Amino acid sequence: MKPIKFDRDETKAIVAEIQDYxxxxxxxxxxxxxxxxxMQFFAEKMGAYFYNRGLHDAQALVRKKIDDVSDxxxxxERPTKAR
Known part of the structure; x- marks a missing residue:
């Protein structure tokens, strides 16, 4: 997995949140x-956990949507003599 990078504005916002905390x-x-x-420590050491959680949540949402579309x-379907 490539490292999590934030742009300058995101970094400034995250740093401000940490300082406020x-x-x-x-x-x-x-x-x-x-x-x-x-921030960089958390991104490097724990970012994958948050990223993976996001993937799992997205996967669950996609599964639900696919089930809804299948339904x-x-x-x-129209009734036929075969059914």
């Missing part, structure tokens, strides 16, 4: 560079 929840401040390093197609 440290300030509000931990009553501590964290600089932008340490916050970005923490709709089945409801279009």
């Amino acid at each position: 440290f300030r509000l929840e931990l009553d501590q401040s964290i600089g932008a560079i340490p916050a970005e390093m923490l 709709e197609i089945f409801s279009l």
Whole structure:
């Protein structure tokens, strides 16, 4: 799997979220560079877990939609003497 990369705006937003969390929840401040390093750590070490969860959720949604379409197609069948 290729590394998870964020563009500059996404990185700025994530860093701000980390800084807010440290300030509000931990009553501590964290600089932008340490916050970005923490973001990169989580992306590298745990990003695959979140990515895989997203894939599983998408797969479940696609399966449900396919089942719905199959049901709709089945409801279009016309009665015949063979059935």
